[in-house]
Amino acid sequence: MDSAVGYVPLDVLQLPITLRNDVGHVDDPVTTSKPEAQAFYNQGVACLHNYVWIHAARSFNQALRLDPQLAMAHVGLFRVFINLNDLLAAAEEVRRAQALQTSITDREHRRIEVTAKHLEARQDLQNHEKHEAYKKALDAALNS
Secondary structure (H helix, E strand, O other): OOEOOOOHHHHHHHOOOOOOOOOOOOOOOOOOHHHHHHHHHHHHHHHHHHOOHHHHHHHHHHHHHHHHHHHHHHHHHHHHHHHHHHHOOOOOOOOHHHHHHHOOOHHHHHHHHHHHHHHHHHHHOOHHHHHHHHHHHHHHHOOO
C-alpha cells in the first residue's frame, strides 16, 4: 500500500480514535474475544453507514490493534477503501480477511466470500459474468 489510500494519507486512516456516542448504534457480532475490539468494529460499521470513511477506517484499525485476528475489521477496511476508490488497497484487505478465516463463523465466511466477489466485479466493470457472480453470492448470503 502507498502512503495514501485514495486521496487520504494512510497515517490519517490509522490514527487512534476513541469510542464515540454520536455515530449511531450498530450491533454486528463478530469473532473476537475482546469486547473493546467489538465496540470499535461496531463503531466502524456505524461510520460506514454514515459515509464517514476516515472515522470508519480509524475505528477498524483501532479494532485490529486490539485484536489482530479480527477478520471482519479487514472487510470493513475493504468497504472504506472501495469508497475511497482505491482498488489496490481494497484488494489487500480482502487478502488479509481471507488469511484469517480459520476460526470464524459461517456467516463471516460468507461475508468474506461476498467481499471477494465484490472486489472481482469492481476490478473488471465490463465483465458481466463477474457482476452476476457477485450478485449470486450476495443473494446466497442474504438467503442463508
